[in-house]
Amino acid sequence: MGNKKFSRLPGHIGVIPDGNRRWALINGMQKQDGYHKGLDPGLMLYEMCLELGIPELTFYGFTQDNTKRPPVQVKAFQNACTEAVNMLSNRDASLLVVGDHSSPFFPPELVEYTTRKTFGRGLMRINFLVNYGWKWDLRRIFDQGGNVTGKRGDVLKQVASSDVSRIDLIIRWGGRRRLSGFLPVQTIYSDIYVVDDLWPDFRPGHFYEALEWYQVQDVTLGG
Amino acid sequence: MGNKKFSRLPGHIGVIPDGNRRWALINGMQKQDGYHKGLDPGLMLYEMCLELGIPELTFYGFTQDNTKRPPVQVKAFQNACTEAVNMLSNRDASLLVVGDHSSPFFPPELVEYTTRKTFGRGLMRINFLVNYGWKWDLRRIFDQGGNVTGKRGDVLKQVASSDVSRIDLIIRWGGRRRLSGFLPVQTIYSDIYVVDDLWPDFRPGHFYEALEWYQVQDVTLGG
Numbered sequence: 468m469g470n471k472k473f474s475r476l477p478g479h480i481g482v483i484p485d486g487n488r489r490w491a492l493i494n495g496m497q498k499q500d501g502y503h504k505g506l507d508p509g510l511m512l513y514e515m516c517l518e519l520g521i522p523e524l525t526f527y528g529f530t531q532d533n534t535k536r537p538p539v540q541v542k543a544f545q546n547a548c549t550e551a552v553n554m555l556s557n558r559d560a561s562l563l564v565v566g567d568h569s570s571p572f573f574p575p576e577l578v579e580y581t582t583r584k585t586f587g588r589g590l591m592r593i594n595f596l597v598n599y600g601w602k603w604d605l606r607r608i609f610d611q612g613g614n615v616t617g618k619r620g621d622v623l624k625q626v627a628s629s630d631v632s633r634i635d636l637i638i639r640w641g642g643r644r645r646l647s648g649f650l651p652v653q654t655i656y657s658d659i660y661v662v663d664d665l666w667p668d669f670r671p672g673h674f675y676e677a678l679e680w681y682q683v684q685d686v687t688l689g690g
Numbered sequence: 691m692g693n694k695k696f697s698r699l700p701g702h703i704g705v706i707p708d709g710n711r712r713w714a715l716i717n718g719m720q721k722q723d724g725y726h727k728g729l730d731p732g733l734m735l736y737e738m739c740l741e742l743g744i745p746e747l748t749f750y751g752f753t754q755d756n757t758k759r760p761p762v763q764v765k766a767f768q769n770a771c772t773e774a775v776n777m778l779s780n781r782d783a784s785l786l787v788v789g790d791h792s793s794p795f796f797p798p799e800l801v802e803y804t805t806r807k808t809f810g811r812g813l814m815r816i817n818f819l820v821n822y823g824w825k826w827d828l829r830r831i832f833d834q835g836g837n838v839t840g841k842r843g844d845v846l847k848q849v850a851s852s853d854v855s856r857i858d859l860i861i862r863w864g865g866r867r868r869l870s871g872f873l874p875v876q877t878i879y880s881d882i883y884v885v886d887d888l889w890p891d892f893r894p895g896h897f898y899e900a901l902e903w904y905q906v907q908d909v910t911l912g913g
Contacts, residue, residue, distance in 0.1 A: 530912055532911070532912030532913055533912070533913070535913050536913065601845075601878055602845050605828070605831060605845050605875070606831075606845060608828060608829075608831045608832045608835065609831045609832065609834060609835035609845075609848065610835060611832060611835065612831065612832035612833060612834065612835020622824075622825050622828050622829060622832075625832060643881075643907070644881055644882045644883065644884075644907075645879060645880060645881050645882060646869075646877070646878065646879075646880075646882075647878070647879060647910075647912050648878045648879070648912050651874040651875065651878060652828070652874065654869070655824055655869065655870070655871045655874060656868060656869075656870060656871070657868055657869075658866075658867055658868050659867045659868060659869075659882070660867065661867075684866070684867075687870075688755070689753055689755030689756070689870050689871050690755050690756070690758050690759070
């Protein structure tokens with residue numbers, strides 16, 4: 468895998484790891500049993516990005532919308548996210564958890580990561596969305612408007628997720644062709660690649676195919 | 691075409707009519723000559739939506755990002771948008787133009803449409819984005835935050851494009867898999883269908899294929 472060459476790589480990749488519940492049902496399990504199966508793929512993807520020198524990686528963990536699901540599922544994805552962040556915290560990475568931590572749905576163990584923490588050589592910026600909500604994110608713009616000293620300038624600097632940079636490439640597993648509230652400001656110009664396979668069926672080939680597709684897209688930023 | 695049956699239709703379709711300049715070059719014309727070729731497809735699409743009873747249709751006309759292009763191109767897409775709105779104003783439709791009309795890039799003839807105008811039986815809501823900018827749209831949230839009587843509630847009601855409803859299905863012509871700043875709040879949960887053909891090569895089959903795909907997508911709104 469170290470031999471792969473790309474003419475142009477994304478500076479920031481967003482990952483929507485969808486399809487855990489569908490995978491569980493297909494494999495004769497309960498829906499909530501699918502989330503744990505997403506941990507190994509996440510770690511594999513991190514390793515592949517590190518090897519390629521991708522500077523920033525953002526995982527769509529769970530959202531405030533998702534917390535309306537049955538409690539047994541909520542507990543399962545909370546645990547999987549907590550475990551994922553703990554796994555990544557022992558690597559060379561600068562880690563940030565983004566989400567509404569004033570809510571009981573936010574895992575208390577992850578509060579310490581809501582300001583960016585650097586581990587090892589901090590080689591890669593990794594952002595993990597946990598109890599994230601697009602309304603929660605955008606509402607910060609409104610709150611800052613109430614501050615008379617606030618600046619009208621850059622919207623990207625005014626969202627709650629302002630420490631997450633613009634995303635170049637989104638890879639969504641599980642076949643759905645939508646953003647589902649994933650960082651609306653940072654994904655404005657993102658190229659979106661959809662993998663039909665479910666996230667627990669992750670293969671390195673999915674990732675390389677996405678990068679091969681990405682390298683031949685033009686970048687216009689709307690111009 | 692009146693015989694097409696769908697089990698589920700979108701309530702609001704967003705159209706990204708991309709590829710006019712590429713079409714012009716392929717057909718031996720200057721880039722700016724492509725925009726005029728987008729008028730007939732737009733009218734055809736309107737007729738098809740009317741026949742199916744689609745309640746709302748939004749066209750991505752041009753953006754503030756686009757106005758950085760060479761003046762001859764800017765003039766061409768300004769003219770094409772003005773002509774498109776004039777064509778639709780003689781139909782059964784309730785028409786709204788959304789964009790920054792405080793700018794010299796906004797065609798003066800269209801200012802009257804920045805409050806919704808109803809023609810004939812007003813059978814369909816049509817929105818046309820003209821000199822639209824995602825930052826311009828979101829910045830209104832910030833401005834309303836400065837108003838101490840403002841409500842923190844629904845972000846959708848606070849954007850400059852608040853009279854445009856949530857979009858169910860986006861159809862993008864021209865092969866690019868991105869949103870390019872298209873109504874970030876209304877497209878949060880949209881299903882995105884990409885047609886590889888360029889917009890001036892529009893065929894009714896593109897539209898029906900998008901609707902056939904859409905009817906088998908599940909709608910979760912992030913839940």
